[in-house]
Amino acid sequence: MTAISVKGLTKSYGDLVAVKDATFEVPLGTICGFVGPNGSGKTTTIRMLLSLISPTSGSGEILDEPISHPERYLSRVGAMIEGPAFYPALTGAENLRVIATLGGFPISRIPELLETVGLAGRGDDKYKTYSLGMKQRLGISAALLPNPKLLILDEPTNGLDPAGIQEIRDLLSKLAKEGVTVFVSSHLLSEIEMISEYLVMLRKGEVIFFGKTEELLHRSRPTIVVRATKTSDLKRLKKLVDEIGNPALLEGDELRIDADEKWGAELNELAFENEIVLKQITPVRPTLEETFFTMTEEER
């Protein structure tokens, strides 16, 4: 069983192809980050997964049920799509009761859920008096009402302060430990890379990567950054390294060499033999964000 599996999913609006032939799978029990820049089609994909809009072509399955039959799986799915949406004149708790009643979920869980998202004590205030962050939290608690097996959140950290973002990350990790599959979108990879075991990446409506986060890291080449006391030494070193066949780039007082960490010892020896004094040798793994940019560059 997979949590989400889509094949050739496409959505066009006239000439504009918002999602183009998307194919990916999300296994059960992971946190999967769904990342892509603004307008890359994240929300559109999520709307199709929840059957709010119908795909132009392609198919998908959620919890092994086809997306053309949302009534078979939605009772096990919690979702927040494109920001929270509630009735401003009702209190936060009453808003949750509307949703619980509609979905047939126990109303008794509401106080506990409000507590989970940090809204304890504010449930009886009208929704329209909430701050942006509080609205977002209420949206997440609504998504948790069904006690879902799969949680789909579209940019849940929008409008939250750093502490709030951290709280949401902790909450998602905790839910994942309890066996909930989390599919969470963000336009900032850095925001979710540390909790995402799995990633689906979109660019201009196309899936450019899906798989384990580690795997993406392995795709990116590590670098060794070298500093020396004298810049002229670095220039000499660059020549030597180039001759060996490891491309190097001189940036200010740093030499960046495309090579694996293990090559560091060899490099040190090489420098010593040529009487170059090195101040520092640091192996650097690029962040996912950098990898992401490199990937999108390459595709261009």
Next chain:
Amino acid sequence: MKIFRAEWRKLRRPTLFFGSMGAVVAVTALVVSLLFLLIDSEMGNADRGQRITRDILALPSGISIGFSSSAGLLGIVALCVFAAQTAQEYTYGTLRSLLVREPRRIRLLIGKYLSMGLFAFFTVLFSAISSVVLAFALSGTAKVSTVAWTTSEAWTNLFETFVNVLISTFGYGTIGMVLGLLLRSPISSISIGVGWLFIVESILSIAWSPSGNWLPGSLLSVVANGGAPIGVTDVPSYSEAFIRVSAMTTAAALVTGYMFKRRDVAS
């Protein structure tokens, strides 16, 4: 049933519920007061300057006249409530949350409609009660005999009027919901609905009177009155009006329902 109860949670909100009931009682009181207090006025005491005399009010059907004259105003309330409650799901973006919890869209509409129907039932009930109470209270001042009002004929008539007003209110509500679904904005659906039914229709029927035979607002007022309203001629019979207006609203509801089922929800 879940859908019905979920919708009711929104409708029972005190400002909305008591606000609407208060408005209904107030307009009914106004209509009934004019009917009794202006009974000797040259300007007339009913809609469109009609005069309804003591003799007519003293009939068994007299007790229902104030109530049935309020039907148009009850219709406006129903139209506004049905249109606003439907269209605001779009403007608040709450429709997507509803559809995630109940993806069977036609069921969602039916449950919502029935819940708003209960709300409309309460408006009609409050209007009926206040009109009867006020009619008795004002009968002395207006020197109208109430002897016939307590006969079983009067009560049967009142009950029939209640059913007819309820049907017409549901008719207005259906039109409101259809407009709400089509226009997706409370303000435009209410202004177009009220503007059409109460302004454009009057102009059309004055300009060319047979058009009243096919205009939903005129047909609904025939239904509410259980036949031609007092002083109005040239209108279809009750059963004809009923059939025409139900066919029209049902067709509109089916078409909109089908569109709603198919339409992308991207708000």
